[in-house]
Amino acid sequence: MLNQSKPTLAFNLKPGTRLVGKWKRNSYVIQQVLGKGAIGAVYLAKQSDKKLVALKISDKVASISSEINVLQKLAKVRGNSPGPSLYEVDDWLAPDGICYPFYTMEYVQGSELSSFLNNRGSAWLGLLLSQLLEELDQLHQIGFIVGDLKLENVIVTNSPIRLRFIDVGGVTQIGRSVKEYTEFYDRGYWQCGDRKAEPSYDLFALAMLALQCVYPNRFKKTEDAKGLLLAKIKQAKVLSAYELVLSRAVSGRYQTAISMRQDLKKVLILQTKVEQPTATVHKGRSQNRDWLEIFMFGLSSLIFYLLTAFY
Amino acid sequence: MQAGKLKQILLITDGCSNQGEDPTLVASLIKEQGITVNVIGVLDHGDEDSESLQEVEEIAESGGGVSQIVYPQRLTQTVQAVTKQAMTQTLQGVVNQELRSILGDTQSIESLPPSQRGEVMEVVEELTETCDIQLLVLVDTSASMQKKIELVKEALIDLSISMNARIGDNKFSIYSFPGKKKATTQILDWSTKLDKLASVFPKLTSGGVTPTGPALKEALHHYGQAGLLRSLKRHAESEQADFGI
Numbered sequence: 001m002l003n004q005s006k007p008t009l010a011f012n013l014k015p016g017t018r019l020v021g022k023w024k025r026n027s028y029v030i031q032q033v034l035g036k037g038a039i040g041a042v043y044l045a046k047q048s049d050k051k052l053v054a055l056k057i058s059d060k061v062a063s064i065s066s067e068i069n070v071l072q073k074l075a076k077v078r079g080n081s082p083g084p085s086l087y088e089v090d091d092w093l094a095p096d097g098i099c100y101p102f103y104t105m106e107y108v109q110g111s112e113l114s115s116f117l118n119n120r121g122s123a124w125l126g127l128l129l130s131q132l133l134e135e136l137d138q139l140h141q142i143g144f145i146v147g148d149l150k151l152e153n154v155i156v157t158n159s160p161i162r163l164r165f166i167d168v169g170g171v172t173q174i175g176r177s178v179k180e181y182t183e184f185y186d187r188g189y190w191q192c193g194d195r196k197a198e199p200s201y202d203l204f205a206l207a208m209l210a211l212q213c214v215y216p217n218r219f220k221k222t223e224d225a226k227g228l229l230l231a232k233i234k235q236a237k238v239l240s241a242y243e244l245v246l247s248r249a250v251s252g253r254y255q256t257a258i259s260m261r262q263d264l265k266k267v268l269i270l271q272t273k274v275e276q277p278t279a280t281v282h283k284g285r286s287q288n289r290d291w292l293e294i295f296m297f298g299l300s301s302l303i304f305y306l307l308t309a310f311y
Numbered sequence: 312m313q314a315g316k317l318k319q320i321l322l323i324t325d326g327c328s329n330q331g332e333d334p335t336l337v338a339s340l341i342k343e344q345g346i347t348v349n350v351i352g353v354l355d356h357g358d359e360d361s362e363s364l365q366e367v368e369e370i371a372e373s374g375g376g377v378s379q380i381v382y383p384q385r386l387t388q389t390v391q392a393v394t395k396q397a398m399t400q401t402l403q404g405v406v407n408q409e410l411r412s413i414l415g416d417t418q419s420i421e422s423l424p425p426s427q428r429g430e431v432m433e434v435v436e437e438l439t440e441t442c443d444i445q446l447l448v449l450v451d452t453s454a455s456m457q458k459k460i461e462l463v464k465e466a467l468i469d470l471s472i473s474m475n476a477r478i479g480d481n482k483f484s485i486y487s488f489p490g491k492k493k494a495t496t497q498i499l500d501w502s503t504k505l506d507k508l509a510s511v512f513p514k515l516t517s518g519g520v521t522p523t524g525p526a527l528k529e530a531l532h533h534y535g536q537a538g539l540l541r542s543l544k545r546h547a548e549s550e551q552a553d554f555g556i
Contacts, residue, residue: 023424038392061421062399065432068425089425099421101428176440177476183388188472195476 008059010100011041021090022099028055039063039169044107053087057102064101070171071105073142082139083168084108108166110157114213122238125213128156128163129206130264135164137257140199147172147197148180149205151212172197184208184218190225193252200252203260207249214238226250241267244304270297317398317444318346320530323463324451325353327366328523331494334366337527338374346534348374348527349397351389353459354382383459386466391473394446402438406431443480449530452487453521464512471505484533488526495529
């Protein structure tokens with residue numbers, strides 16, 4: 001029964017608690033809480049071989065089984081599979097007599113996206129989003145979307161610096177209804193589309209992720225929800241370079257992660273060109289180059305415009 | 312396996328029933344007809360003890376459904392979560408029954424090893440996505456709900472966005488209670504979408520009565536299940552007989 005008032009043991013494991021799997025008899029010692037969600041709680045746990053893993057435990061057999069199914073499918077992707085890797089699936093017969101299902105997965109260490117941007121500079125945003133788009137594309141290719149893409153579900157790893165999604169709770173098969181979502185990131189809430197799982201659903205959420213980084217306190221929906229989002233993108237200085245890409249994602253104009261990534265890459269290339277030091281270059285040539293860049297930018301905008309009009 | 316059509320009643324209320332039949336009894340009888348009763352109890356701020364909402368859990372339990380008590384701000388997410396969870400719960404029950412008939416009385420999804428459990432859950436998920444559903448929403452519109460009705464409306468429109476993203480067919484109807492002459496008033500007859508809801512939500516009645524039991528009974532009637540009404544009547548008669556009336 002869905003009930004918030006009776007938190008079960010699975011959500012309140014104290015550091016030092018030892019779990020032994022009912023089926024595979026492996027043991028894990030809880031180190032600390034990493035996060036708590038609607039479906040279950042995630043803990044940092046130490047295996048008997050001292051290896052640290054993330055352990056997700058729940059009292060909801062149905063939801064956790066379906067997450068495990070998704071992780072198993074992701075593991076079948078060759079090369080860098082999207083999302084965290086799944087290690088072990090088991091049950092824990094707890095002292096309270098209840099059998100809690102759990103699974104262990106790769107412990108992805110890193111920092112929260114917004115604090116990373118605060119520390120290292122917002123210039124990283126475009127690159128990080130582009131990396132995540134690559135991972136999204138892999139996922140879309142095998143027929144799934146992230147669904148519940150949000151700040152809490154992504155992490156920036158240290159070496160190499162990479163933005164990854166770490167929670168598969170919302171991962172949904174393309175064509176079905178999105179399993180789990182968060183209002184602020186949901187295009188249905190913003191009257192920008194339905195809640196059917198398709199790549200463009202994730203791309204909308206990705207644009208909202210960028211907005212969430214700029215507006216940590218979020219903002220309230222108005223009558224013209226889509227107009228508000230476009231205005232918020234325009235108003236944010238940090239996002240000015242990505243305005244076109246983000247506006248298109250919010251408007252549902254990208255059908256694939258690759259097409260959004262291509263546009264984003266164009267912006268990133270443009271950025272590196274503009275930021276190149278010009279001091280050593282002859283003045284006249286530098287001005288010529290500036291003019292050339294403005295011309296090229298104008299030309300590419302025109303092509304963008306024509307393409308959009310064409311579509 | 313065919314799941315057929317799921318039938319649910321979703322009751323949204325903020326208080327204790329104070330008129331007519333015991334809603335817990337009515338919910339049990341509705342469950343007997345293969346219809347699940349889910350209840351969302353809406354809290355007032357500063358009304359944390361929620362004693363008046365204890366009934367909420369009891370009704371859902373007897374109705375074989377899901378209950379949740381929330382603040383009005385969380386209504387939107389709760390309405391869709393409760394509906395989906397109830398669907399999964401019902402379908403899980405159906406699958407469990409099948410398992411028992413194949414593997415014996417002690418088997419259930421929970422007792423299977425994790426690998427097989429995953430396969431069974433995939434079936435449940437598939438059914439949840441593809442089954443047809445008929446959902447009757449029963450909204451308490453007594454005076455104390457006045458400030459919350461706007462949020463109820465938003466939550467229901469949002470629910471239809473979630474439900475219509477599924478592959479299976481949906482039918483919704485909405486009734487409010489207390490009604491003028493009867494226990495309920497029809498707000499929306501069976502339809503597939505709720506987007507027109509904004510214009511049809513009624514002016515609120517300001518009566519103090521909350522006839523939850525009779526309203527549930529009428530809700531069942533709207534499903535066209537006259538059988539239950541007869542069994543209710545029989546129950547009343549036998550009760551009278553017990554007391555020698």
